[in-house]
Amino acid sequence: MAQTYSTTQVNPHYHRLSIVPEDIPAAPPVIDFSAFHSDNPAAKIDLVNQVRDACLEKGFFQITNHGVSEELQAAIFEQSRDFFSLPMEEKEAYDKATHPHKLGYERLRSQNFEKKTAGDLKEGFFVGRDLPADHPYLKQGKNHCGQNVYPTEVRDPALFKETVDRYHRELTLLAEKVLSVIALTLKLDEDYFEPFCHETAAVLRLLHYPPQAPDASADERGIGAHTDFGGITILLQDEVGGLQVFDAPTRSWIDVKPTPGAFVVNLGNLMMRWSNDKYVSNLHRVINTSGRERFSIPFFYSGNPDFMITCLPGCEDAGKAPKYAPITVENWILGRQTNTFQEGKGLEELSSLAKVAG
Ligand SMILES: O=C(O)CCC(=O)C(=O)O
Numbered sequence: 001m002a003q004t005y006s007t008t009q010v011n012p013h014y015h016r017l018s019i020v021p022e023d024i025p026a027a028p029p030v031i032d033f034s035a036f037h038s039d040n041p042a043a044k045i046d047l048v049n050q051v052r053d054a055c056l057e058k059g060f061f062q063i064t065n066h067g068v069s070e071e072l073q074a075a076i077f078e079q080s081r082d083f084f085s086l087p088m089e090e091k092e093a094y095d096k097a098t099h100p101h102k103l104g105y106e107r108l109r110s111q112n113f114e115k116k117t118a119g120d121l122k123e124g125f126f127v128g129r130d131l132p133a134d135h136p137y138l139k140q141g142k143n144h145c146g147q148n149v150y151p152t153e154v155r156d157p158a159l160f161k162e163t164v165d166r167y168h169r170e171l172t173l174l175a176e177k178v179l180s181v182i183a184l185t186l187k188l189d190e191d192y193f194e195p196f197c198h199e200t201a202a203v204l205r206l207l208h209y210p211p212q213a214p215d216a217s218a219d220e221r222g223i224g225a226h227t228d229f230g231g232i233t234i235l236l237q238d239e240v241g242g243l244q245v246f247d248a249p250t251r252s253w254i255d256v257k258p259t260p261g262a263f264v265v266n267l268g269n270l271m272m273r274w275s276n277d278k279y280v281s282n283l284h285r286v287i288n289t290s291g292r293e294r295f296s297i298p299f300f301y302s303g304n305p306d307f308m309i310t311c312l313p314g315c316e317d318a319g320k321a322p323k324y325a326p327i328t329v330e331n332w333i334l335g336r337q338t339n340t341f342q343e344g345k346g347l348e349e350l351s352s353l354a355k356v357a358g
Pocket residue numbers: 205207223228235237243284285286296297298
């Protein structure tokens with residue numbers, strides 16, 4: 001696994017054009033996505049340029065005017081609150097550890113990225129695309145591909161199911177649009193990622209972060225520092241705050257401030273590898289010192305599990321072969337999951353992982 005550049009340097013592919021002084025870390029930009037749907041070519045070029053800069057610099061940006069309604073955003077938060085307010089034993093009856101495709105409830109403190117505490121102070125609920133029992137992905141044991149579990153103890157079980165399934169469908173469409181823009185940032189055709197977007201295995205994760213205790217250790221984390229291992233993540237966060245992204249040049253953490261109606265988009269390790277390390281999959285974490293509970297909903301999109309990831313055209317370094325051998329989405333994610341869940345890594349090691357997609 002070759003490290004290509006030190007974590008204290010900026011991505012060599014990125015040349016900062018803005019007037020922000022080098023030593024003041026910039027927050028991920030908030031980008032108006034409406035140009036995607038407009039027929040104003042100049043506005044679309046501007047959108048593509050902003051997304052390219054964000055992918056090169058931190059691999060994080062927020063989007064507004066993306067076409068997903070605030071009604072749906074509010075509706076899914078309401079269902080999430082409803083589920084997490086159930087008694088613990090009712091939630092634990094849906095434990096994903098006992099589900100054949102790892103869908104359902106993720107226990108409080110069951111993940112532990114930094115391995116300094118009893119575990120990350122959050123609980124979750126995984127929902128995939130609800131597949132029919134005879135879908136080949138079930139037999140093939142594809143990650144997160146199966147029949148969902150839907151809690152029957154929530155106030156309106158039919159509404160819970162309708163809302164999470166609708167949200168999953170709409171976020172799948174949004175992920176495809178974001179990928180169209182990413183294709184344009186790389187000077188590829190807008191529909192370049194279409195084969196990758198066929199028969200996908202995306203999963204959403206309702207997350208609930210209880211407030212951390214006022215006397216909690218300084219190592220308490222809602223979610224410890226990590227990179228996402230898939231293609232792209234599209235995250236909805238409530239107004240509480242606590243999400244932070246790593247700024248490699250200053251080695252500091254920057255708040256990803258809640259922006260009403262916005263989604264946070266970040267690139268995962270798969271996208272970094274696919275782009276030959278041109279685009280960044282960055283470290284991020286959540287610390288909830290607000291004294292309030294926090295809710296968020298990441299949607300992890302990694303395309304078709306059988307799709308072969310080979311260096312994207314134009315991402316090769318001049319005169320050099322691509323850094324990484326071709327690999328299927330499925331094999332890449334299985335390998336990364338093993339890495340991420342088995343080992344506790346210090347920040348040094350984690351931040352080098354953020355820069356190395358191998
Ligand atoms: O809750 C958040 O804001 C971030 C969640 C996250 O990073 C993840 O689930 O991978």
